[in-house]
Amino acid sequence: MTDTRMLTAEVYRDAERLHWSHRQELMPGAQVRPLWTDGGGTFLYARRTTEGNEFVRVDPAAGTREAVSAPDFAGGGDFTAAPSPDGRFAVYREGHDLWLRDLESGRARPLTTDGEPDYEYGTGPDSMEPRTLMRALGLPGMPPAVAWSPDSRRILAHRTDQRRVRQVHWVEARPADGSEPALHAKRYPYPGDGEPPLAELVVLDAESGEVVRGKGAPLVMPFFSPIQWRWVWWSADGTAVFYLEQSADHRTLRLNRMDPDSGEVTTILSETGATRVEPNQFMGAPPIVEIIGDEVLWYSQRDGWGHLYLYDVVSGTLKKQVTSGAWAVREILHVDEAERVVYFVASGLAGEDPYRRSVCRAGLDGSGFAKVIDDDLDHAVTVSENAGYFVDSASTVASAPVTTVRGWDGSVLVELERPDTTALEALGWRAPQQFRVKAADGRTDIHGVIHLPRDFDPAKRYPVIDSPYPGPQVNRLMPGFDQGFFGNMSEQLAALGFVVVALDGRGTPGRDKPFHDVSYGRLATAGSIDDHVAALRHLAETRPWMDLDRGVAAFGMSGGGFATVRAMLDHPDFYTVGVSICGSHDHRHYHQGVAEMYDGPPAETDYAKGANAEDAHLLEGKLLLIHGGMDDNVSPTHTLRLADRLLAADKDFELRIVPAADHLFIGHEHHLLRWLWDFMVRHHMGAEPPAGYRIAPTPLDMDLISGFFS
Known part of the structure; x- marks a missing residue:
């Protein structure tokens, strides 16, 4: 068993060069992160190389990809504020309350005034807030947990109640300024604690200052803000708020509708299971739920697999199981309401690998299921801001990603990147089996x-x-x-x-x-x-x-x-x-x-x-x-x-x-x-x-x- 040799510094140095912080330099273009422009009609992305960042502008409609000079990101936004869709206002936290700033005049006024310690507006639960990391990065705080209505008139938020949540402490042995050890506290619930963090939904009017409080029960908030986790959202026309509500034992999931004018809440549908009922198998992933006019696509594992079901929003009755089979829906990408077609990502349809993701389509009536891209690669997909196309990165664990822009018929509009593994292999990397x-x-x-x-x-x-x-x-x-x-x-x-x-x-x-x-x-x-x-x-x-x-x-x-x-x-x-x-x-x-x-x-x-x-x-x-x-x-x-x-x-x-x-x-x-x-x-x-x-x-x-x- 014993090998008395000493590893060389060169071996360690090569392993160090494989670290993720160098990966894009070793494989420029292996990761494409679109920055949407023109409402999603075009986009930019950066290629990190040993010489620095290169920038590329893509116009899918024209089928072009061209190198451009570094864009000006100055004034790119305040991390701690949420701008309105029309760019006129921004919401931010001040103390325990939410404030509104007019971005043209700079004037600010409070939207709420009754916030207090552990019972404040626009925050997620303490327990999952990475405060140590934020201090290290020099960030003053998390963005406010708010969502603007599409017409920029109202703000959806919640009041976070942690007053009865357990308090846990950390001792910072040596603060950055060299002072004496500092005591830090967070509200952090343990299993069996009767009082989890709660979220009380509110709608705030940006013009009048009116506050409408949701009349439903406060939401149990075990991990993050339900707004930031996308469990609460505005309807496309801004006339309703929809939200998911999970019971304390996690075995019941409800879809609710709240009237933003009155705060009245009605339950559209509810599902209960013997174990947890989730809107997605993966923690933190977007809920697989989509409101389509007076219908809703609902994700359920009731048949043993994760599939889509179509319900009537008004009556809450099941109209159709849209997808079925020994595979799992992973994400809804886009719904073409005119064609009555849903595009989604599914796993278990690519060869013998049950985890590889495929881009698929199906009619809302359950007909016409097909893979949009007919291969056995894994597809990581980013949908454009205007939902007119998607950026697709296709790979396997052993083959480098080929990134393209595709239309919803699967056709390639622009090829973006085709990196290779030569530089990785030179450092000792081998394709995994x-x-x-x-x-x-x-x-x-x-x-x-x-x-x-x-x-x-x-x-x-x-x-x-x-x-x-x-x-x-x-x-x-x-x-x-x-x-x-x-x-x-x-x-x-x-x-x-x-x-x-x-x-x-x-x-x-x-x-x-x-x-x-x-x-x-x-x-x-x-x-x-x-x-x-x-x-x-x-x-x-x-x-x-x-x-x-x-x-x-x-x-x-x-x-x-x-x-x-x-x-x-x-x-x-x-x-x-x-x-x-x-x-x-x-x-x-x-x-x-x-x-x-x-x-x-x-x-x-x-x-x-x-x-x-x-x-x-x-x-x-x-x-x-x-x-x-x-x-x-x-x-x-x-x-x-x-x-x-x-x-x-x-x-x-x-x-x-x-x-x-x-x-x-x-x-x-x-x-x-x-x-x-x-x-x-x-x-x-x-x-x-x-x-x-x-x-x-x-x-x-x-x-x-x-x-x-x-």
Whole structure:
């Protein structure tokens, strides 16, 4: 097992160059983020190269793409204000209230005057607000949670009630100004707390100042503002407000209509299930609900898959199931009301990969279903501001994206980018291998990828690292070329000489409802770690270059940090090395919304069985715990509580706390990457990292950061 060699600085340097902050320089054009102009008739996008940004202007109607000089983004908007559609006004927060500014005269006046601490207007719940990150980026606060009516006359907002929500504290060991430690507090509900954050809807008149309060019950607000999460929206003509309302146990979802003149609320339709009922399988993704005149397209998993159903808005009666089959609708792109056709993204229709996304169409009467683009690639789609066309990025996990502008008939209007992987390969990157194996139950197919090490030689044997993320709100794997934050970390580890495996076990989203519900009430299984063990053993049977004899290592962040430790505790003979970063090790002390939505109500679930600290005495392998001291998503107390129990059990482990770091280690990621690499190289490869090597910090570039995580 032991390899006494020392890795060279060149190997580390190449792995560092694979970091996501360099990806667009290595593959210019691999990510196209349109900036709409002319109401969406044209758009701009930037190509990041080693020499800086290049800008391209695209006119889909003319079929042209041309390089242009850098646009003037000066005065591009105030992050903390919400401008009206006509550009005359902007809404912003002042203290605990909302204010309106006339952008021509500069005069401002209050829209509300009765806001107070923990009962204020235009804010989301404290618990998910990334205050540490915002301080690091120099941002004064989150944008106001408001939505303007299409005619710029009224503002939809909510009053946020957190007065009875639990208060949780963080100690900032060394503030940026070098002063004494500072105490920070947030309203942060735990599972079983009876009082979640609530949102009371209000409509504010920009001209008269009239306030109309919604007469429905306050909305339970477990994660973010329902306005910012797009669970509340104006009708196209501005005569109604529609909103989704989820019950406290997450098992009932209602579509309501509110009259903005009176505040009266009526329920259009309601659906209840045995487990959570969601408007989308993926947390934070737009609800798959569309109002079409006096009809509504409604997403439901009632037949075991996620499909579209057409309802009458007035009577709430079902008119037609629009889509059906052993595949899942992922997103509504556009509804052509004149042609009575809906365009949408679906997964499970591209080859044998159940996660790849296809662009499809279907008549609202359920007829005429077809794939708009007839291939087996994964399609990441952005619809133009005027809905006249869409930007399509088509790829696989192993093939670079080809980005085009397409009409709704699927025809290519303009080809934008066709990057290659030459520069990546020069740094040790190899296209990952996709696989399909059976889960631990011996029946269910599960899918994943293998990231191959640099200079891969099938005659050699390589140490294996598992990269779990248990969901159940998002997938660990991405269906296209861009493998996201965790996939990028896996690519870097592979470039150091490891085989890195990532898969989505049972209980994760994106497929059928029964597959997802395997995790309901069973978060303690960490996204079916048993499936990971079964998959790795099966893969190694036909891949002798996967060296399982030395044991398997694991690493992960957040839920993946929890899963890493859970894997080592439940399978100590299999997982022998682990790096757990900002792990949510005890759901009793984590976010109420996550635990209660995905693990069930406290009366039905024993959250203690998923607490890693309770089983700390089972640890056998080499473990490194890393946490940000100012992580205001998963409190550092999660790791410190686990460390306390490990010490009580007289277990050896390593602990690293970054005092100022947030949940994503923005501005501090270079520390955790080096610690991760060094720990894996020493304890799993049996080699030595290059002496004195330091990874350069990632620039605190808001555009770069948002571009990667969008």
